Amino acid sequence: MAIRSAEVLVTSPGRNFVTLRLTTDTGVVGLGDATVNGRELAVAAYLREHVVPLLIGRDEGRIEDTWQYLYRGAYWRRGPITMAAIAAVDMALWDILAKNAGLPLYRLLGGASRVGCLAYGHASGSDFDSLFTSIRNHLDQGFKAIRVQTGVPGLGQVYGVATDQRPGQRYDYEPAIRAPLPAEEAWDTRAYLRHVPEVFAAVRREFGPELVLLHDGHHRMTPNQAASLGKALEPYDLFWLEDCTPGENQEGLRRVRSQTTVPLAIGEVFNSVYDYQTLITEQLIDYVRSAVTHTGGITALRKLMDFAAIYSIKSGFHGPTDISPVGQAAQLHLGLAIHNFGIQEYMKHSEDTLKVFQTSYTFSEGLLHPGELPGLGVEYDDERAKAFEYSPAYLPVNRLLDGTVHDW
Ligand code: CS2
Ligand code: MG
Secondary structure, X not given: OOEEXXXXXXXXXXXXXXXXXXXXXXXXXXXXXXXXXXXXHHHHHHHHHHHHHHHOOOOOOOHHHHHHHHHHHXXXXXXXXHHHHHHHHHHHHHHHHHHHHOOEHHHHOOOOOOOOEEEEEEEEEOOHHHHHHHHHXXXXXXXOEEEXXXXXXXXXXXXXXXXXOOOOOOOOOOOOEOOOOOOEEEEOHHHHHHHHHHHHHXXXXXXXXXXXXXXXXXXXXXXXXXXXXXXXXXXXXXXXEEOOOOOOOOOHHHHHHHHOOOOEEEOOOOOOHHHHHHHHHOXXXXXXXXXXHHOOHHHHHHHHHHHHHOOOOEEOOOOOOOOOHHHHHHHHHHHHHOOOOOOEEOOOOOHHHHHHEEXXXXXXXXXXXXXXXXXXXXXXXXXXXXXXXXXXXXXOEEEEOOOOEEOO
């Protein structure tokens, strides 16, 4: 048995997605997500030009061997484009293996370790009123865990804060803006640091101690600033503070860790286990933020999570809408199976996205479940996909008030 065809599908139902579809000589289809937000065509070209020709005729059951062949065989290792391309192949091969076995993928990964995956949604607001409305909307939808982001007094649009919190309206920010150039946003870390503890004090006053709360610092702080924010947030019992500093400086997290007990999550921009080596062995973080899509697929992320388990570090896989429904399904199967699952980020995809990608995962009472269909449980509708043509989209750029480009 062998792979007969490999197709790279680019579609834009609400936002851009890159999908790899493998078909075996017996007609079994596997899907993989290769979306890298704002750089989609780079990974599409990597797949089309350099990976697809290597796949035709390969035994679709040799998942580990194919992973090593693409990773070691390329010589040039790691990097978001390479690892997203390998991830797409890996996901599609697991999808095929599970379909051939007639089982939902999580059963092949060891079976369910829990009834469902605790999910967190994104609440945000430019002020307290709109934030509270957004939190209530999430509670009404059944969320038990909520990420809280707000505008900062004196600054304009802040990344991660929805512009529309009308009651009943789904929070659907599309941060990658369709324009020839990225949007630019202003940033002031001191104003942010003054404001955030007030926000969490107000949220705890309004919603009480039970609600699980999270916050994303989006790489904007130095280690010392992050340590100070962590301390200031300790009274509000956060589930985690995410990306408090640019995580590629792994040693910087020592400073944060030594100063605060706030749980730390990092890694949505990482793409291999090596980005975590110091963070894991020195127990400088509590949660791994990688997505299956950006870390070389199920094969690689499962190994990473096993390594993390030795150090009591759990998963918190990256799940905004730029992870396609295929990538989200893959990480739900993995999350349901591994022992050290922590939480799963969940931003519902738009209706258009879900018309193209028909999913079988469910959300109920705050928990996500990958469903019981064989494989990943996602189908791709070619006819509908054709209606959504790709157009370039860029994530915004952050600048300090004096114009200096800043981390974001
Ligand atoms: C965010 C993302 O979900 C998150 O935690 O940091 O919205 C992230 O900015 C985007 O995925 C970038 O593509
Ligand atoms: Mg984040």
